[in-house]
Structures are given as structure tokens and as C-alpha cells.
Amino acid sequence: MTTITLDRYADVRDAFRQHDLRQDMYDAGGLVMADCLLVLHGAEHRVRRRVENRLFRRGTFRHWEHSFLRDVVRDTLVPFVAAGRGDLVEIGYRTVMNLTAMVAGVDRPTGSDAEMIAATDELYRFAKKFSEGATLVHTTRDPREVQAEVQAALDEFDATFLQPSIARRQALLARFDAGEITEDELPRDVLTALLRHRDELGVDDDVIRRECAFYLQAGSHSTANAFTHAAHDYFTWSADRDASTDPALLQRCVYESLRLHPASPVAQRRALAPIRLRGGTEIAEGTVVVMDLAGANRDAAVFDRPLEYDPLREVPDDVPRWGHAFGGGMHACIGTELAGGVPGPSTGTAGEGEQVLGTVTLMLGALLAAGGHPDPDGPAERDPHSAREHFGRYPVAFPTS
Numbered sequence: 001m002t003t004i005t006l007d008r009y010a011d012v013r014d015a016f017r018q019h020d021l022r023q024d025m026y027d028a029g030g031l032v033m034a035d036c037l038l039v040l041h042g043a044e045h046r047v048r049r050r051v052e053n054r055l056f057r058r059g060t061f062r063h064w065e066h067s068f069l070r071d072v073v074r075d076t077l078v079p080f081v082a083a084g085r086g087d088l089v090e091i092g093y094r095t096v097m098n099l100t101a102m103v104a105g106v107d108r109p110t111g112s113d114a115e116m117i118a119a120t121d122e123l124y125r126f127a128k129k130f131s132e133g134a135t136l137v138h139t140t141r142d143p144r145e146v147q148a149e150v151q152a153a154l155d156e157f158d159a160t161f162l163q164p165s166i167a168r169r170q171a172l173l174a175r176f177d178a179g180e181i182t183e184d185e186l187p188r189d190v191l192t193a194l195l196r197h198r199d200e201l202g203v204d205d206d207v208i209r210r211e212c213a214f215y216l217q218a219g220s221h222s223t224a225n226a227f228t229h230a231a232h233d234y235f236t237w238s239a240d241r242d243a244s245t246d247p248a249l250l251q252r253c254v255y256e257s258l259r260l261h262p263a264s265p266v267a268q269r270r271a272l273a274p275i276r277l278r279g280g281t282e283i284a285e286g287t288v289v290v291m292d293l294a295g296a297n298r299d300a301a302v303f304d305r306p307l308e309y310d311p312l313r314e315v316p317d318d319v320p321r322w323g324h325a326f327g328g329g330m331h332a333c334i335g336t337e338l339a340g341g342v343p344g345p346s347t348g349t350a351g352e353g354e355q356v357l358g359t360v361t362l363m364l365g366a367l368l369a370a371g372g373h374p375d376p377d378g379p380a381e382r383d384p385h386s387a388r389e390h391f392g393r394y395p396v397a398f399p400t401s
């Protein structure tokens with residue numbers, strides 16, 4: 001089997017747009033990923049994406065950001081700030097867990113604050129396990145051991161969270177069909193969309209379970225990692241300059257971190273037919289195409305001084321500041337706007353109320369506003385169980401009064 005690696009920015013962009021390149025990254029992670037949006041191709045992908053896209057319409061996240069996202073971010077920080085310390089990896093997951101559960105349609109039992117936090121931590125544990133299962137191809141552990149743990153987590157997740165969430169939505173859909181409630185009263189989430197369109201989509205209970213598990217981990221893992229990298233890069237960059245915490249600047253900082261440390265450093269496809277890229281690269285049918293997103297995001301033909309972290313850099317008009325961090329083409333990240341917001345015109349020129357900053361920028365802003373800084377007593381460490389360059393722990397301290 002031939003493998004070709006693309007690491008030039010333009011080649012990766014062109015490859016993302018090729019309809020004859022099929023997702024090839026998640027075969028090993030089939031336990032969580034089989035038949036999920038990210039692995040579907042052609043008409044099947046188009047139909048599923050159209051149904052799920054409706055939840056991600058432009059404007060939805062502007063509304064979310066201004067109505068409750070800031071509160072979610074701030075409230076999650078409160079116990080850590082009160083304790084005077086925390087871990088960015090945990091803070092990141094706690095914050096995004098509730099958000100991605102909401103998008104996926106996974107209800108948390110309501111109750112006391114302690115019960116809510118316990119449920120969030122449970123989801124965090126599941127999401128980490130699902131993520132380990134999805135990226136099995138990168139594991140440094142015994143794959144069979146990981147698979148057994150993933151299966152156990154899927155079963156537990158199903159019984160504890162998913163079945164009650166399905167029952168609640170089926171009751172609402174029955175009332176909607178009977179004309180007792182309007183469409184606006186149905187939850188706007190992936191699970192409701194799948195249950196409502198299950199015949200059209202041809203999805204069974206197992207696929208629905210995997211799609212919800214996939215959303216839970218895809219949204220949380222990438223966002224939490226982006227947050228930790230963004231904080232680390234900002235701490236390093238601001239250590240020897242008088243850096244502002246203007247939200248528009250922080251958003252650029254987040255984009256620059258995403259460029260340098262994309263949550264998925266590579267994407268992988270397989271050629272269903274012979275392909276010739278615009279740059280002249282010939283790809284024979286059956287070839288595995290590795291798209292080196294991290295490498296392409298450091299292409300000197302596009303990014304001046306590519307290895308340097310410079311949130312104020314100039315980029316060509318047709319290149320997003322995050323490069324290929326959110327992918328492109330048919331599988332382009334559906335959560336781009338939720339996680340990354342909409343790029344502002346330039347630092348300091350957009351009023352705070354106008355710009356959609358995105359979850360990661362909101363999280364970074366809240367962390368800095370609370371005085372969060374690297375904990376001098378506990379150094380950050382990379383995750384020893386992943387070949388990806390994620391942090392396994394990142395202790396931070398908060399000023400205590």
C-alpha cells in the first residue's frame with residue numbers, strides 16, 4: 001500500500017476539496033467511530049451533515065455566546081479560583097463538557113450543585129475514554145485493553161445518560177407529532193435531530209449512540225486541548241512584554257495557537273480514484289494520503305516566520321489564521337464557530353458585543369481575568385499516553401485574597 005504525505009498548505013487545501021478522497025483515519029477506532037458523520041462519505045455524508053448542520057446555523061452561536069456561554073465559562077472557574085489552584089486540563093474539560101453534552105443532546109440529571117458537578121465529571125471520564133478509542137491509531141498502550149475500556153464506558157454512558165435522554169426526546173417528539181407542542185419547543189441538539197430523521201437517515205440505535213458519543217468527545221477533547229495550548233502560549237508570550245487581554249487580541253492568540261498546535265495534527269484519506277492535485281502531485285487509486293495539518297500550518301510559503309508564535313502576524317486574505325486546524329472540504333469542522341468564533345476585523349476595533357469570540361477565547365479571557373498563571377510548584381507535563389503533543393496536566397494558581 002502506498003502512502004503519500006502532503007505538508008504544503010496549498011496541497012492540503014486542495015486535497016480537502018477532493019471528493020475522491022475518503023476518510024481513512026478512524027478504522028481502528030470503529031468502536032466509537034463506525035458510521036459517524038466524520039467517517040461517512042458521499043451521499044450518506046451529505047444527508048447526515050445537512051440534518052446536523054441545521055443546529056449549527058450562523059447566528060446560533062452568537063445567541064449562545066451572548067445568552068449563556070460566558071456564564072458557563074465563569075461559573076466553571078469559580079471553585080478553582082476559590083481553592084487558589086486548578087489544572088487547566090480539568091478546567092478545560094469541565095467547561096466544555098456541559099457545552100458539548102448540550103450540543104449532542106445528552107441530558108445531565110438536575111439536582112444539587114454537587115450532583116451536577118459529579119455528572120459533569122462522569123461525562124468527562126466518558127469523553128476521555130471515547131477520545132482514546134477514536135484515536136486508537138495513536139495509542140501507546142495495548143489496543144485491546146483500550147478497546148475493552150471503551151466498550152465498558154459506552155455501555156455505562158448508554159445506561160446512565162443516553163437512555164433517559166432518548167426517552168425524554170421521544171416523548172417530546174410524540175407530543176410534537178400530535179400537534180401539542182411546536183418545533184421551537186423541541187431541543188436543538190444532535191440526538192433530537194437523529195431521532196426525528198432516523199428513517200430518512202437509516203440510523204439504528206447503535207449508530208445514534210456512537211454519534212452522540214462522537215460529538216461528546218470530538219467537541220470537548222479538541223476544545224479543551226486548544227484552551228490549554230492557548231493559555232500556555234499566551235503565558236510564554238506575555239512573560240516578556242506588556243500584553244493586553246483585549247478579547248480581539250486573545251482571539252488572535254487562540255488562532256495562532258491552533259495554527260501551531262492543531263488538535264488533530266494529521267488528517268488521513270484514501271484515494272477512491274486517481275487524482276492530480278493543482279500543484280501537480282499525482283495520487284494513484286488506493287493511496288493513503290496523510291495530510292500533515294501541523295506541517296502545512298508551518299508552511300513558509302504562506303506563514304512568514306512560520307515557527308514563531310506571533311498572534312499579530314499578517315496572513316494572506318484567503319487563509320484563516322488557524323490554517324487547517326479546523327480541517328476543510330466536506331468534513332470541515334461543524335463546531336468551528338462554537339469553538340473559534342468568527343474572526344474579528346482586527347484587534348481592538350470590534351465592540352465586544354458585536355464579535356463572536358468563540359468558547360476558547362472566552363475561556364482564556366476568564367482565566368486571565370481571574371489572575372490564573374502557571375503554578376510555580378507544579379510543572380506542566382505532556383500526556384504520556386498519546387503520541388499527540390497534548391498536555392496531560394497543566395497546574396495553574398490563582399491569587400488568594
Ligand code: HEM
Pocket residue numbers: 023025037038039049100103215218219220222223226258262263264267268324325326327328330331332333334335336338339340360
Ligand atoms: C478548537 C476546537 C476544535 C478543533 C481544533 C476541531 C477540529 C476539527 C477537524 C480538524 C475536523 C476535521 C477532521 C478531518 O477532516 O478528518 C473536525 C471535524 C468535526 N468537528 Fe471539530 N474541532 C473543534 C471543535 C469542535 C466542536 C466544539 C464540535 C461540536 C460540538 C466539533 C464537531 C466536529 C464534527 C461533528 C466534525 C465532523 C464534521 C464532518 O465530518 O462533516 N468540533 N473538527
